[in-house]
Amino acid sequence: MIIIGEKINGSIPAVALAIRERNSSFIRNLAIRQTRAGVAYLDIAAGTGPETERETLAWLIDTVQDATDTPLCIDSPDCQVLLDMMPLVKKPGILNSVSEEKGKCEALLPRIAGTEWKVIALTCDSRGISSDPDVKFDIAVSIVEKAARYGIGEDRLFIDPLITALCVDGATLSSFTETLTRIKNRFPKAHITGGLSNSSFGMPFRKAINSQFLCLAVNAGMDSPIMDPCSGAVRAALYAEEALLGRDRNCRNYLTAFRKGLFGPKNTSSGGQRP
Amino acid sequence: MIDTAKLKQIVGDLDEDQVNEVLDAFIASNPANGETLAVVEACQQGMEIVGGYFEKGEYFVGDLIFAGELLTAAMEKLKPLLGGAGTESRGAIVLGTVEGDIHDIGKNIFKGMAAAAGFKVVDIGIDQAPAAFVKTVRENKPQIVGLCGVLSLSINAMKHTVEALQEAGLRSAVKIIIGGNAVNDAACAQVGADAWSRNAAEAVKICGDWV
Numbered sequence: 001m002i003i004i005g006e007k008i009n010g011s012i013p014a015v016a017l018a019i020r021e022r023n024s025s026f027i028r029n030l031a032i033r034q035t036r037a038g039v040a041y042l043d044i045a046a047g048t049g050p051e052t053e054r055e056t057l058a059w060l061i062d063t064v065q066d067a068t069d070t071p072l073c074i075d076s077p078d079c080q081v082l083l084d085m086m087p088l089v090k091k092p093g094i095l096n097s098v099s100e101e102k103g104k105c106e107a108l109l110p111r112i113a114g115t116e117w118k119v120i121a122l123t124c125d126s127r128g129i130s131s132d133p134d135v136k137f138d139i140a141v142s143i144v145e146k147a148a149r150y151g152i153g154e155d156r157l158f159i160d161p162l163i164t165a166l167c168v169d170g171a172t173l174s175s176f177t178e179t180l181t182r183i184k185n186r187f188p189k190a191h192i193t194g195g196l197s198n199s200s201f202g203m204p205f206r207k208a209i210n211s212q213f214l215c216l217a218v219n220a221g222m223d224s225p226i227m228d229p230c231s232g233a234v235r236a237a238l239y240a241e242e243a244l245l246g247r248d249r250n251c252r253n254y255l256t257a258f259r260k261g262l263f264g265p266k267n268t269s270s271g272g273q274r275p
Numbered sequence: 276m277i278d279t280a281k282l283k284q285i286v287g288d289l290d291e292d293q294v295n296e297v298l299d300a301f302i303a304s305n306p307a308n309g310e311t312l313a314v315v316e317a318c319q320q321g322m323e324i325v326g327g328y329f330e331k332g333e334y335f336v337g338d339l340i341f342a343g344e345l346l347t348a349a350m351e352k353l354k355p356l357l358g359g360a361g362t363e364s365r366g367a368i369v370l371g372t373v374e375g376d377i378h379d380i381g382k383n384i385f386k387g388m389a390a391a392a393g394f395k396v397v398d399i400g401i402d403q404a405p406a407a408f409v410k411t412v413r414e415n416k417p418q419i420v421g422l423c424g425v426l427s428l429s430i431n432a433m434k435h436t437v438e439a440l441q442e443a444g445l446r447s448a449v450k451i452i453i454g455g456n457a458v459n460d461a462a463c464a465q466v467g468a469d470a471w472s473r474n475a476a477e478a479v480k481i482c483g484d485w486v
Contacts, residue, residue, distance in 0.1 A: 011427075011456075049427040077375070077426060101377075101402075128377045128401050167337030168380050202336025202380075
């Protein structure tokens with residue numbers, strides 16, 4: 001399981017405040033806690049307007065890299081910003097993201113050819129976010145083919161079949177898993193990611209929905225969720241899921257994580273954040 | 276005579292069964308046109324209660340969506356009673372998510388509630404350039420323009436849209452309201468809009484006060 005930690009995001013009010021105040025110890029703390037929770041990548045998103053996005057991202061990247069060695073996942077809706085940030089990053093990570101919107105693939109993919117950078121591919125286009133698995137699958141095929149032209153193999157792609165809010169879209173899970181299944185059948189080496197917290201947007205007691213979506217999606221083949229790794233409930237669900245799917249012999253990982261206090265009564269890592 | 280205060284509250288409470296019961300009994304009583312208009316108004320005022328609960332954190336997005344559907348269904352029931360009178364539109368709203376942004380949850384909730392509240396809503400969709408807003412405003416001559424956006428970059432796009440309407444000589448004829456996660460007082464001033472809201476029910480009330 002490749003976990004991408006979502007907590008360093010300027011759309012979160014507490015993080016936006018830390019960014020405005022240049023509170024580096026707040027950001028360092030988020031990087032360290034997520035690293036201790038076992039993430040493979042730290043997502044970094046400015047969440048600011050375009051005028052301040054580059055300087056904000058540069059400051060965040062600098063602060064995080066000073067605190068941990070964890071590879072980064074640089075997050076921006078603007079591909080040019082992603083390209084401008086690449087030289088600041090010590091080792092190749094993930095670029096978040098391309099899609100079939102207006103020339104994003106054409107701007108970004110050639111520039112990561114011949115490198116070890118990976119990229120998240122959203123299965124949406126200028127028409128928006130479809131709930132139709134056929135539409136999303138076709139977009140995935142198109143992006144994989146474009147990447148192949150630049151020598152970017154499937155294993156460098158993190159394809160996102162798009163997780164939408166359950167309270168708005170009752171079919172969000174089935175649309176996600178149907179799309180995921182088709183993608184994995186066609187491109188077995190591609191990673192499957194998704195913004196887990198989207199599922200519980202606008203709902204109370206979000207951890208219940210996040211945990212269940214995670215389990216059902218992992219069961220269907222998701223292998224690289226973007227999530228809050230510090231939520232004890234979600235973490236416990238993930239360890240339980242992996243064990244239940246036969247990926248944790250004698251439940252070693254589950255028991256070790258429990259003894260380390262990653263979930264359960266000894267868990268202190270969530271630090272009073274919202275669930 | 277129907278208790279409009281009670282109706283307003285049960286709409287606000289999203290009590291679908293009771294709302295249906297009350298409206299069915301009302302329709303069966305063969306009411307006069309003036310009474311029907313009062314009932315329509317009570318339902319629409321129930322939406323303000325919904326907006327208040329959402330503001331307080333007691334209602335959530337799913338409740339807002341349901342509220343829009345409840346109001347739409349109520350209006351469908353009452354429409355045949357109104358005949359011609361009372362079905363004229365309260366005004367037209369051109370609505371869209373601005374360029375660079377493809378989010379539409381709030382926009383769609385607002386659209387449902389505004390239509391149920393008697394507005395004619397022309398929804399041009401997501402990721403719409405300023406020129407698209409200008410064209411649609413020119414064609415439809417609305418009283419109100421609604422600009423939606425969730426990403427921080429949408430504030431700039433909203434500003435460009437307002438400027439484009441200005442350049443086209445269309446700004447002074449409309450009221451502009453902005454909505455979405457990115458909006459607040461500062462954004463509203465920066466964009467040059469007339470109002471802002473992050474609450475669909477509140478936004479419909481603001482539009483209602485304008486027309």
